[in-house]
Amino acid sequence: MNTKCPVCDGEVTVEPGTIESEIIQCPDCSARLVVEKIEGSHVSVSEAPKVEEDWGE
Amino acid sequence: MITIGLLHSTIRGDEKLILEAAKKRNVTVKLIDIRRSIYCEENPLNHIDVALERSVSTVKGMYAAYYYESKNIPVVNSTAVAAICEDKFLTSLALMKARVPTIxxxxxxxxxxxxxxxxxxxxxxxxxxxxxxxxxxxxxxxxxxxxxxxxxxxxxxxxxxxxxxxxxxxYIQKKQGRDIRAFVIDGHTICAIYRHSPHWITNTARGGVASNCTVDSELATICKNASIAVDGGILAMDVVETKDGYIINEINHTMEFKNSEMPTKTSISGYIVDYCLQIAQTQ
Missing domain, CATH: 3.30.1490.20 (ATP-grasp fold, A domain)
Structure with a gap:
């Protein structure tokens, strides 16, 4: 499944087995992206949220 | 058939390992994105037997856990454990009260x-x-x-x-520039890694490099006692080696482990799933 990077507009390939809410990386600009929705062969991604103060273990 | 509700925000490699481990055991996992849920009395709950809290946000994860507990669904880790472990001072006090060696x-x-x-x-x-x-x-x-x-x-x-x-x-000078991250489930230390770094902060999130650490009886004992001190569950303990023996630094309650399965040759994710099943079955 392919989609466009919302940051650089580059081509992003989403590998089989990827699930919604998973973090992937744009191969062109290295932006961290989150997989928002997978419907059939259509996939949408958005820029992943920035790390917040309470994130972690 | 037991269903585990995996309370998550962004899915990390750790959560994918848990999903794989559950699949191998034919255990159903319901993915519940806590950011896309509402928490109120009328909210129809997903049918789950146990909730595994894996939110990357501590605050949101805690509220979601409190909510599921209020609906009589057991949460791993419980809010009682999380409330202590999310706060370093409260963790230190719990260790002090239980006379577990700490910094x-x-x-x-x-x-x-x-x-x-x-x-x-x-x-x-x-x-x-x-x-x-x-x-x-x-x-x-x-x-x-x-x-x-x-x-x-x-x-x-x-x-x-x-x-x-x-x-x-x-400040404790770490032996050979390393500390230990021990993975402890229900008081049992299933495996441990050394975290090596030239920097005084050895977190793998900050570039610390992991290698296997053999769990000896002294390490297993202090981890068991520390687990009891904070009420058990699935825990990752940061342990420092001193000339007087091991001492506990911190305890984490929503541990990351994806980089530790390979060096320890231990399916930490499998232990997590098994523990969730155990909790569901004892309710």
Whole structure:
């Protein structure tokens, strides 16, 4: 499944087995992206949220 | 058939390993994105037998866990465990109360009292940490009074209220530039890694490199006692080696482990799933 990077507009390939809410990386600009929705062969991604103060273990 | 509800935000490699482990065991996992849920009395719940809290956000994960517990669904880890482990001072107090060896520590709310506190735990250097926080963020090694005053002034001016509660630990020189991360489930240390770093902060999130650490009886014992002190569950313990033996530094309640399965040759994710099944079956 392919989609466009919302940051650089580059081509992003989403590998089989990827699930919604998973973090992937744009191969062109290295932006961290989150997989928002997978419907059939259509996939949408958005820029992943920035790390917040309470994130972690 | 038991269903595990995996409470998540962004899905990390750790959560994918848990999903794989569940699949191998033919266990159903319902993915529940806590950011896309509402928490109110009328909310129809997904049918789950146990909730595994894996939110990357501590605050949101805690609220979601409290909600599921209020609906009589057991949560791993329980809010009782999480409430202690999410706060370094409360963790230190729990360890102290249970007489588990830990790094000399204290809390104070002003520079004057901090100076007395630092003197009482052996003097400089010390490490000042936000009581809540992870991944080695905002830690400061304080070597003298000048540095103390500078850091505290910044916290006083720029910090949120919780940053104005100054949690301090004595600085411990780590043996061979390493510490230990022990993975402890229900009091049993299933495996451990060394975290090596040339920097005094050894978190793997900050570049620390993992290698296998053999679990000896002394390590297993202190981890078991620390687990009891914070009420059990699935825990990752940061342990420091000293000339007097092991001491506990911190305890994490939503541990990351994806980089530790390979060096330890242990399916940590499998143990997590098995523990969830055990909790569901004992309810």
């Amino acid at each position: 000399p520590f204290g809390m104070a709310f002003s520079v004057v009292e901090l100076e007395s506190l630092i003197a009482s735990i052996g003097g400089y250097p010390v490490v000042i940490k936000p009581p809540e926080g992870s991944w080695g963020r905002l830690l400061a090694k304080i070597n003298d009074k000048d540095a103390l005053e500078a850091v505290i002034e910044h916290k006083d001016v720029l910090g949120t209220p919780s940053h104005k509660a100054f949690y301090v630990q004595k």
